[in-house]
Amino acid sequence: VARPQRINREAILAASLDLADDVGIEQLTMQAVADRLDVTPMALYRYVSDKADLLDGVVERLLGEIELPDPKTPPLEQLAAVGQAIRAVARRHPTVFPLLLQRPATTPAAVQARDRVIALLTEIGVPPREVARCERLISTIILGFAASEAAGRFGRHSRKVIDTDYQLVQSVISRLISDLTT
Amino acid sequence: VARPQRINREAILAASLDLADDVGIEQLTMQAVADRLDVTPMALYRYVSDKADLLDGVVERLLGEIELPDPKTPPLEQLAAVGQAIRAVARRHPTVFPLLLQRPATTPAAVQARDRVIALLTEIGVPPREVARCERLISTIILGFAASEAAGRFGRHSRKVIDTDYQLVQSVISRLISDLTT
DNA sequence: ACCTGAACACCGTTCAAGT
DNA sequence: ACCTGAACACCGTTCAAGT
Numbered sequence: 001v002a003r004p005q006r007i008n009r010e011a012i013l014a015a016s017l018d019l020a021d022d023v024g025i026e027q028l029t030m031q032a033v034a035d036r037l038d039v040t041p042m043a044l045y046r047y048v049s050d051k052a053d054l055l056d057g058v059v060e061r062l063l064g065e066i067e068l069p070d071p072k073t074p075p076l077e078q079l080a081a082v083g084q085a086i087r088a089v090a091r092r093h094p095t096v097f098p099l100l101l102q103r104p105a106t107t108p109a110a111v112q113a114r115d116r117v118i119a120l121l122t123e124i125g126v127p128p129r130e131v132a133r134c135e136r137l138i139s140t141i142i143l144g145f146a147a148s149e150a151a152g153r154f155g156r157h158s159r160k161v162i163d164t165d166y167q168l169v170q171s172v173i174s175r176l177i178s179d180l181t182t
Numbered sequence: 183v184a185r186p187q188r189i190n191r192e193a194i195l196a197a198s199l200d201l202a203d204d205v206g207i208e209q210l211t212m213q214a215v216a217d218r219l220d221v222t223p224m225a226l227y228r229y230v231s232d233k234a235d236l237l238d239g240v241v242e243r244l245l246g247e248i249e250l251p252d253p254k255t256p257p258l259e260q261l262a263a264v265g266q267a268i269r270a271v272a273r274r275h276p277t278v279f280p281l282l283l284q285r286p287a288t289t290p291a292a293v294q295a296r297d298r299v300i301a302l303l304t305e306i307g308v309p310p311r312e313v314a315r316c317e318r319l320i321s322t323i324i325l326g327f328a329a330s331e332a333a334g335r336f337g338r339h340s341r342k343v344i345d346t347d348y349q350l351v352q353s354v355i356s357r358l359i360s361d362l363t364t
Numbered sequence: 365a366c367c368t369g370a371a372c373a374c375c376g377t378t379c380a381a382g383t
Numbered sequence: 384a385c386c387t388g389a390a391c392a393c394c395g396t397t398c399a400a401g402t
Contacts, residue, residue: 003383003385030376041376043386051376098284101329104337133343136336137350144326147283154318155286161315168319172358176350179357185366185402212395223395225367233395 007037009047013057017096020058025095030054056107059099063109065089068116075123079177080170082117083142087166090146097150101143114139125181134180138173145169189219191229195239199275202240207277212236238289241281245291247271250298257305261359262352264299265324269348272328280329287321296321307363316362320355327351 015036020028030051034041048054066089069081090097105114114135121131145166148154154162197218202210212233216223230236248271251263272279287296296317303313327348330336336344 005385007386029374031374040387042378042388045377046385098280101283101326101335102280102333104335106337133347133350136347137354140326140330140335141323144283144322144329147326148322151284153283153286153322155288165315165318168315168358172319172354175357175361176354187366189367211393213393222368224369224397227396228366 007039007043007047009057011037012044012047012054013061016054016058017061017093020096021093025099028055028058055099056103058096059103060107060109062089062093062096062100063107063113065092066109066113068113075120076174079117079120079124079173082113082120083170083173086142087146087149090150094150094152098147101147105139121177124177126177127180130180134177137176141169141173189221189225189229191239193219194226194229194236195243198236198240199243199278202278203275207281210237210240237281238285240278241285242289242291244271244275244278244282245289245295247274248291248295250295257302258356261299261302261306261320261355264295264302265352265355268324269328269331272332276332276334279332283325283329303359306359308359309362312362316359319358323351323355 012033016028016033019032019036023032030041030044033054034044037043044054048057066082067085069078069085071078073081105111117135117138118131121134122128126134149162149166154165157165194215198210198215201214201218205214212223212226215236216226219225226236230239248264249267251260251267253260255263287293299317299320300313303316304310308316331344331348336347339347
């Protein structure tokens with residue numbers, strides 16, 4: 001009476017993310033995900049409680065894809081690297097990425113990334129009372145920029161122009177940090 | 183053979199925005215909009231080409247709601263007022279607002295707001311070559327912040343904490359501008 | 365000219381049934 | 384234990400038909 005397990009939660013989330021990247025998040029449906037896994041839609045409900053849960057899982061996977069930098073490099077460099085890593089995720093998953101701006105950073109992968117940034121800011125010398133606020137601001141600015149870029153809000157501007165925009169974002173953030181540390 | 187016209191595009195968009203504010207954008211369906219207008223869903227298709235067009239119309243309405251400040255007040259004050267006006271729109275329409283980050287500012291209401299900010303930056307003394315970039319950055323930061331606030335990404339933080347966060351946003355923007363003008 | 369009824373393909377979700 | 388079939392309520396959209 002035991003059957004081989006054909007799917008699991010991770011396989012479902014991986015297939016969902018692939019599908020969204022291929023056809024856009026609008027077309028991310030339970031049925032299309034099931035098709036990718038050669039299974040009926042109803043089989044998914046053993047591993048995700050509903051579609052909202054599936055989307056949460058996909059978002060969590062996105063956060064997990066943020067490549068955190070080597071802790072041995074200088075903290076300011078690490079901070080810059082986190083920003084670029086987030087941008088890279090946005091470019092890999094342009095239609096899913098905007099969801100990141102819509103949920104609080106309370107899931108494990110979100111907390112991990114946030115805690116890392118908080119540790120870096122502390123190490124750099126931002127006063128403890130200001131660190132949390134500083135992190136909120138930086139993440140908001142970076143996520144907003146990356147989401148805009150991914151969703152094509154910058155319109156017809158070339159990659160070069162957008163990269164230069166991002167340099168300015170970085171300098172604004174550096175400025176913010178050095179203002180707070182002095 | 184002529185019939186009284188029961189609905190029109192503006193009525194549809196107004197009803198859609200009201201509905202989204204009441205029940206959330208997820209529940210914004212053609213049928214629910216039609217119900218509000220006492221009409222069948224198919225009647226809407228004479229005034230909107232499809233649901234995407236309806237959503238575009240709603241977004242445009244949101245942009246039109248941004249209250250532009252009195253042109254007689256000092257430019258730096260006007261700039262601050264535009265930011266607060268955008269935040270106010272986000273708070274009035276929390277579930278629809280995040281859509282603003284997803285589309286390029288090419289529609290009339292978007293262009294109007296953007297041109298106003300560009301004029302203000304020019305007046306303040308940002309070099310012409312930098313004005314467009316500066317506007318992109320400012321709008322990205324403000325939209326990202328307002329969308330985060332509206333979507334509840336700042337989690338359980340009190341309004342007071344978030345207002346203080348926003349003060350820091352404003353100071354970051356002021357810093358950016360004064361760096362560019364010197 | 366403007367709206368409706370009927371119809372279609374699709375969606376998320378449930379529950380009992382199959383292996 | 385794991386998946387499927389059948390079913391339900393709902394969705395966006397079309398098109399011919401009604402007034």
